[in-house]
Amino acid sequence: MSISRRDFLKLSGVVVGSSFLPSLAVHASSNGQPGQQVAMLYDATLCVGCNACTNACRQWNNTTPETDQRGLYDSPPELSSDTWTMIQLYQEGDDYSFVKRQCMHCIDPACVSGCPVEALQKSKEGPVTYDANRCIGCRYCMYTCPFHIPRFEWDEVIPVVAKCTFCYDRIVEGKGPACAERCPTGALIWGKRDDLVSQAESRIESDKKRYINHIYGKDDAGGTSVLYLSGVEFNKLGLEDVGNEPIPDISEGTANIVLPGIVLGGPFLLGLIRLVSKRGGWEESWPV
Amino acid sequence: MASIAAPKKINLPANFYPLLALTLLAVGLSIYRLIVGLGPTTNMNDHYPWGIWITIDLFIIPIAGAAFTISLISFFFGYDDYRSVLRPAVVAGFLGYSIVGILLFLDIGRWNQFYNIFNPGILNLHSFLEEISLCVTLYIGILTLEVLPIFLENTRFKNSIKWIESGIYIIAGIGILLSTLHQSSLGSLFLLMSHKLHPLWYTPALPLLFFLQAGYTGLGATAIAITLISRSKNLPTNRKLMRRIGQAMGINLLLYICIRIGDWMGAGEIPMLLKPDAFGWIAWLELTIGILIPLSILFTKFIGHSQGPFWAGIFALMGTFLNRLMITWVGLAEPSSITYMPSWIEILITVGFIAGGYMVYEIVVQYYKLIPEKRSTN
Numbered sequence: 001m002s003i004s005r006r007d008f009l010k011l012s013g014v015v016v017g018s019s020f021l022p023s024l025a026v027h028a029s030s031n032g033q034p035g036q037q038v039a040m041l042y043d044a045t046l047c048v049g050c051n052a053c054t055n056a057c058r059q060w061n062n063t064t065p066e067t068d069q070r071g072l073y074d075s076p077p078e079l080s081s082d083t084w085t086m087i088q089l090y091q092e093g094d095d096y097s098f099v100k101r102q103c104m105h106c107i108d109p110a111c112v113s114g115c116p117v118e119a120l121q122k123s124k125e126g127p128v129t130y131d132a133n134r135c136i137g138c139r140y141c142m143y144t145c146p147f148h149i150p151r152f153e154w155d156e157v158i159p160v161v162a163k164c165t166f167c168y169d170r171i172v173e174g175k176g177p178a179c180a181e182r183c184p185t186g187a188l189i190w191g192k193r194d195d196l197v198s199q200a201e202s203r204i205e206s207d208k209k210r211y212i213n214h215i216y217g218k219d220d221a222g223g224t225s226v227l228y229l230s231g232v233e234f235n236k237l238g239l240e241d242v243g244n245e246p247i248p249d250i251s252e253g254t255a256n257i258v259l260p261g262i263v264l265g266g267p268f269l270l271g272l273i274r275l276v277s278k279r280g281g282w283e284e285s286w287p288v
Numbered sequence: 289m290a291s292i293a294a295p296k297k298i299n300l301p302a303n304f305y306p307l308l309a310l311t312l313l314a315v316g317l318s319i320y321r322l323i324v325g326l327g328p329t330t331n332m333n334d335h336y337p338w339g340i341w342i343t344i345d346l347f348i349i350p351i352a353g354a355a356f357t358i359s360l361i362s363f364f365f366g367y368d369d370y371r372s373v374l375r376p377a378v379v380a381g382f383l384g385y386s387i388v389g390i391l392l393f394l395d396i397g398r399w400n401q402f403y404n405i406f407n408p409g410i411l412n413l414h415s416f417l418e419e420i421s422l423c424v425t426l427y428i429g430i431l432t433l434e435v436l437p438i439f440l441e442n443t444r445f446k447n448s449i450k451w452i453e454s455g456i457y458i459i460a461g462i463g464i465l466l467s468t469l470h471q472s473s474l475g476s477l478f479l480l481m482s483h484k485l486h487p488l489w490y491t492p493a494l495p496l497l498f499f500l501q502a503g504y505t506g507l508g509a510t511a512i513a514i515t516l517i518s519r520s521k522n523l524p525t526n527r528k529l530m531r532r533i534g535q536a537m538g539i540n541l542l543l544y545i546c547i548r549i550g551d552w553m554g555a556g557e558i559p560m561l562l563k564p565d566a567f568g569w570i571a572w573l574e575l576t577i578g579i580l581i582p583l584s585i586l587f588t589k590f591i592g593h594s595q596g597p598f599w600a601g602i603f604a605l606m607g608t609f610l611n612r613l614m615i616t617w618v619g620l621a622e623p624s625s626i627t628y629m630p631s632w633i634e635i636l637i638t639v640g641f642i643a644g645g646y647m648v649y650e651i652v653v654q655y656y657k658l659i660p661e662k663r664s665t666n
Binding site for chain 2: 078079080110113114115116118119132133134135136137139144146148151152153154155156157160240243247248252255258259262263266267270273277287
């Protein structure tokens, strides 16, 4: 019999919890109905790699185009503080697929859970937003993100963390994200998350040969606001298997037990130790 | 009690000026870093957003945990003779945390609004980073109260610090709670990185492991400090006390290794240890240096040797360093062509502030009474 990590956690949670206090569970980002929030659906089998979306992103968000090592205009090697979305190409033999990268806007985001000053927040509309006036630049979000999305302005004196905002400033005006509104082939659409999930399901249902039978982001990392359909395996597109549990679960579960446990139970425990301690004891029974 | 007042004759340690030069260089480079930003001064990048400063912070904090371990044992477990080593531990803790505070301030990008971590309107209590920031700040305050009597006991201010003496159980108790919180929370930081950190180092038990590690690393650092201070002042070592410190360290080490191996077994990661790849080898190295060698000193007759706990401490510290290096840097590496090696500015700033801490410690050891100077009755 092997114990899984989850069981081990539960077990240690019970042990720690019973020695202190019952858990005071509050979930950090449980606002709004995820199904009613805005989302995007990217269908890799429809994408022709025209980069209209990345252009629209630059226009709306005023980011500076980057050149690659050869000086080729606007061909960033990867996401950066100036490139919030990009199209990459996977190719192996005759097999190929484009894939769009940007923030996944998780339903339960690890970056939001870890951010010490609530600079990153899950808005009630769905997008994960960033407030530079709060950010202290600790870069914890860059490590906690399972998709390696947040980037840093390393060359600025007072840098900001940069990532796709889901064009939150457009969403609050009732418009869609710039990239999705520009896409000419319908590979990228936006709408209510519930609607997009059922649309993705019916696309898979209607053409089983065309699609891998998996909507990436429906349940991955506890669900994301950007959903993917593809004809090739997702891990080949750089969309790794991150499990279906929300990333913050273990961390927040521990925080809910350990923090009140130590703060409230600690003084009691210290007093008890002081009361029952007497000199001598274990040290005389040391083996050598 | 023999008392040593502040000296009339200035008699600086031999290495004072080299250490001072390193410190001043670090101060200069720090100002430069704050003016020009992180990009031109460090080699951190989007793939390695944390660098050597974080690794060093996470190594210094368990060493500085000496203050908390010794306070716990002497004030709450009732082993009063540990109080004779409380001072070297508390001063080391104070200097260690001060270095960490400086390095953290240099590390955060938007240092101009660092005070946001204290803004009750926006602080996120689910974030272990926030909790660490608050605890470390408060704990530096507690350590300041604990070291004040050392410097003021023979001055005209000695009456104005009497309240510290009378409230020491409460002050030490708060310090212990703050330490318990942040020492374990340093491990909890990585609970959000289950998908990044190498499985041989990631476990949901990280908070507990970090806590125990702080216990034995702090005790080891205390054993090292007492040995060095006694040597420099030509005092006899209190072997019985050293033995007790060694025993407390041994218990922590034993608990640590049981949980670590238990987790590897529970998660089915034992085969990873037997695979001949770099990570497997490093795990073995860490285990041997940091745990098995100290245990084989502390659970044999070597514990009674005058140098026994000292060497157990040295090896445990090396093991802790390797462990924190893996967790903050090597174990987080992605399969990518982009790598990280600290820039010379990052290294000089790190070395400089540690040199500064060492310099201050030397001076304090020389001019203030940190350990009893009378021959022990034991």
